Amino acid sequence: MSIAYVYEVSKSTVHLQLSARLDTINASLQFAIAEVIMHSDVQEKLATEVDKVLGSRTPARSDRVKLSYTEAFLCEVFRKETFAVFGVPLATTCDTTIGKYELPKGTGVLINFWALHHDPDFWENPSEFRPERFLQDNGELAPRPDSFLPFSAGKRVCLGENMAKSMLMIILPTLFQQLKFIKPDSFEFSYEDSGLANIPKPYKVCVEMRN
DSSP: OOOOHHHHHHHHHHHHHHHEEEEEEHHHHHHHHHHHHHHHHHHOOOOOOOHHHHSSSSOOGGGGGGOOHHHHHHOOOOOOOOBBBBBOOOSSOOOOOEEEEEEOOOOOOOOOOHHTOOOOSSSSSSSOHHHHHHHOSSSSSOOTTTTTTTOOOGGOTTTTTHHHHHHHHHHHHHHHEEEEOOOOOOOOOOOOOOBBBOOOOOOOOOEEOOO
């Protein structure tokens, strides 16, 4: 294996990782702001937690464990507004069984993440935006449900997952610490026509400084 080949593979992997991360962050921020202007009570809870944990200082990576409601909010954004509608197409390498289904070798498999995240068998009132579904009774973040796979899982998990989450858990607290997002009278929320990625159409929002 030549050094040039290793270099090209490494470069492509890094490019893919950064591109996926930035796309996820961009879409997640658009969805997050839309949700807080549609749910003012959620925005108040976010601001309250950020004020309590951070005060006036800038957020750090170590603050993430203390920002349980903010992370639950982010999880609910990932769930309700599932960015990647479908997973990467796969195929079985041998005869296998998934639940009650017998799959012969070579069967194509495609996960519908949107359906998984909106299945009423796993999610109570799935169309409702409620960050509390990701919290335990004591207010701490609950273990990840098996029916929650916003970045896929296993060997095909999204390479940008950890970086995207880490960056969003810095960006979101900073936004809610400094700004208040208000729904204008002309606000309309809808989705772009895309079968593979769930993307919001541009919308209007009013922004005020909190302090």
